[in-house]
Amino acid sequence: MTLKAIIHEAEEGGFWAEVPALPGCFTQGETLQELEENIQEAIAGWLMAAEPEGRPAEGRILEIAV
Template identity: 50%
Template sequence: MKIKVIIHPAEEGGFWAEVPAIQGCATQGDTMEELLDNLHEAVEACLSVDLAHVEISEHDKVLELAV
């Protein structure tokens, strides 16, 4: 999956980034390397779903879709 992010310089130093396609998904880092690591974690966390709270019947199937 490819997703666009917007990287901004932070006023206090370092960087912060937002992911417009995922509402509320943003992170920061002191260096570009740290920011990129944090972006991977943030996107994964924003897209993860806890199925424990989802009602699934015995006739339903859960699939993972890679895009």
């Protein structure tokens, strides 16, 4: 699975990111390397929460660029 993350520079330093295909999936990091690790962890956590008791999540997410 490939997902896109939007990376922003934080005003107070460091970075934060959001994954538009996964509503509410946000994270932050002091460096881009830390941010990348945190994004992977946030995505994994989001997907695990979407699949309670090992059942696949209902519905599908479709990313459309306009």
